[in-house]
Amino acid sequence: MKRGTSQEQNMALGGSPCRERSSELVFLDVETTMPVRKEKRFRMLEFGAIVVCPRKLVEKRSYSTLIRPGDLSMVPESSSRSDGITREAVAAAPKFEEVAATIYGILHGKVWVGHNILRFDSARIREAFAEIGHAAPKPAGMIDSLDILMNKFGPRAGNMKMASLAAYFGLGKQKHRSLDDARMNLQVIRCCATILFLESSLPSLLSARDTGSPSASTRSRTREKPSADGTNKKTTPPLRVRQSLMCRTIARPSLRHLLRHAMVR
Template sequence: MEASVQSTEIVFFDLETTVPGRTGQGFCILEFGAIVVCPRKLIELESYSTLIRPKDLSIVALRSSRCDGITRETVANAPEFEEVAEKIFGTLNGRIWAGHNIQRFDCVRIKEAFAQINRPPPLSAGMIDSLGILAEKFGKRAGNMKMASLAEYFRLGQQKHRSLDDVRMNLEVLKHCATVLFLESSLPSILNGSWHTPPTITTRSRSQGKLHCREEPYSRKSPTTSSAGYQRTVPYTRGSLGKMTERVKNLLCKAQGNQPLNNLLKHSHSLLR
């Protein structure tokens, strides 16, 4: 169920959680992070993040291995979910929700957490799940569709798997993907055929000095930490895409007003004429 539109602002949010254990314990939220974004300029207006202490601290040992920065010690003095629920509700309720795989994961966890404290959950005014949008429109050219792979493809740095850092990276990935799609829609006969090749990773063997190439499989798991011994092939001159992103973003802001990002992707061709 969606809330009536009270604001045209978009809120990108992300959760870090424990992983369910054999004891039957479900997911527990360990961190919430969000940024509020103006859809006309794609700039961050405000941010909020907080660590969250679960009722049973012992389950933090079952956290996802990717959340290396969140330990039992770091959440020991954090507020429980009930103490920050009002702030989280105010951050999310009535806004357009955005994030990577939020429909299948983050939204479900938020609803569960509010149910556990007997409070109604926040409602969205719209939904932008970048995993679904990019899987359909950008495809697997960056390997799998995990945020870490997309960020690496565009040379945006390594994903930190902390909520606030991840949502900011999510916004930058969307900007870059949208720019590529805009460019392809302007010259489809030229760019579509050459930019849609699967990405390869070139590795160098230290012992033999030989190069080996492999294609990344499409999987739902995040890739492991990047090795210093390989370099991903990218379809553009390094540094040029950032400048083009800003130019297209300015056109985008003037032409599209308050429409969410998923609508912007559908009208990329007209914006570049």
């Protein structure tokens, strides 16, 4: 594992800021052990984050690291998922206390963004810092994309898990690696914001009428095509064509609409 790279040092120092560093978005994700009993705790195995300028929604810098837990026996010898995080993979990784200062510098005073971050990722971060007796970083605000998209985008992508959203938008398979998942979350928000922006522009034509199915169309505008019996039948463009059209641009007004509903801590 590469440690102390120039990119990582740049992250620790804050790097080249947007006009106001406090307005920077940090898309983050953590991977952990899965406790088999209630009395067992989650142990962080990987942390990944990208710093994004909210005015352009572009990634400015990134950081990721595997983390060696105190008890390696808690990590399976072979991964049950596609993440590849095994006991061997984390054996040579730094302990959390070795990377805590870097992670603190990335997160403190920034707006945190994550999928299910309020209930999971932020709790794991607080626990990890508490365990080493270090004050946890505090966000300027927190945006849980799961809660916001459930409220604003609706269940049109099924259970709204990251894997389901990625499949819905044709973004590929979720890898369950922290940096990859953080970047995928940014892509998902871009796509959702674009759709909401288009629907708000022409609600009578582009409203989502059927949000109960994972494959429901987010664009209700249809073309009428004469059938053999003389009646008109409505057809819609192929799913991948619709996805391509919807994800082609970044909808800044709609993103601001999402941010206004972010939970501030």
